[in-house]
Amino acid sequence: MSFTVNLRDVTLKYGDSDALADVDLTLEAGKIYGLLGRNGAGKTSLLSLIAAFRKPTTGQILVGGEPVWENAPIVSRVALIREGGDFDDSDYVKAAIETGQIRPGFDTDYAYKLADRFELPLKKRVRELSRGKRSTLAAVCGLAARAELTMFDEVHLGMDAPTRDAFYKELLAEYMDRQHTVILSTHLIDEVANYLEEVVIVDRGRILRHEDVETFQGMGATLTGQADAVDAVAAGLEVLAEQRLGGTKSVTVATRLDAPTRERAAAAGIEIGPVGLQDLFIHLTEPGKNGA
């Protein structure tokens, strides 16, 4: 069993300012979601509400069809792992892992297996860990929670590239083994793009877009070929990014290509690929854009 998430007309205020405003969002169970947004867009606030870390100012939040606030059978199966984790810094790493046993579903053996794989020093205190190791500890606790809804909020910060890669692979393996709902909030968009099934973009406290990855990728295209030919086809289209290597050029456009343009591109020997999620995200959340 995995959890659905429903937010209905949710607003969260900090003082007079809206961190989130009039948010309606439905996430189906058993998928991997990417939560994207610029700094301060409201991603962490959104995740905090879903995990009942805080209460909305107005609106309703249902997880697994039930109100999440103070609902022990639900929150015990929801895991939100924030950057660096929520640990008692004076605890030993071993004790910090064992604290997860508050959750009836926590898999201690799996946690130790992961701790061993990621070379976590069990006998060190949490405060003695490097930022990367601390993030890894948080990720390990999140995976071992065996929750029905697991959310990672920038948990990769400080991890080196091999550790991040190993974490993503482990996350996917755990997901394949036991289908559950996963939300990944990250700025390293291209790194996780291949793992995502749907993407939610938050911008200035509102849900800007919620689509499956294919829909996003169909919103634009990447044209690669001889520079002159690419420039000719891209003329008049909205260009998001371009790269050039010798005579070869690659241009990302935020325009769905119509049939005549595709034919023209093919005739000119231009390869057409999907748009990069990161380029599209930058385009959609550009200051001054309304997201349309």
Place this chain on the structure above:
Amino acid sequence: MAALANLQLPTRRYALGVSLPGEALKYFRYWILAAVAISFLGPLALSRYNDIDLSTWFYTANVAKWFTAFIGGGFLAVLVPNMIAVGLTRRELSVSMGIFGLLWSLSLGAVVFAGIALERAYYHAMGWSQGIDANDVVAPIGSWSETLGFAAVYPLVYLVYFTAGALIGAASYRWEGTGWLLLVPVIPIVFSLDNALYNTEPFGPGWAGFLGGFIDDWGRGVVLAGIALVLAGLALATHRILTDIPLRSKKA
């Protein structure tokens, strides 16, 4: 927390509450052992130069009140983010803290009770007088029954200090920067009732005992009832703050 293995959802709040005194004891074990050692060996060392007419355990028991308040507040402030992040509800945490406070106060009260009784025998064997500093006069605690009666209320006193500490801890977490201001009403009330109970010189910030002037003439039973009433109020206030508490955002 190794004691938490194989928890069941309906009973985990109780298991957590029962495990916490052990965690606190483990964390502060050397401090506690040092306090016990000093309480018994201190008078022995001092007796070479002075007459011993004051109970060292009385001072140890008083220090333990502030220590207990620190435990209540400190543990709560640490446990709020720690436990909510691992899927405990605030109500469950409130119940766990209640059990923790009760067990901690009973255990510490029992240790102090035993310590004062042992000290009585120890002082008697050494030919010393076991007294307390009662408003500038050293007053002997009294007979065995008076000594035991004197020591018997410590669990209740520790519980009220624990709860006061928990309230300040919850408020400090809830209202970062201003929550500690709850100290202003809480300390004088608890401190004055405590001083009225023992009719001694204030042990701690003397100004905080200013309410003593109004309650010094109350009988012991009325003071005890007042402490119980204040305890209930503190527990209710802590529960109310705790069950609505948001987790703070992480700082970069």
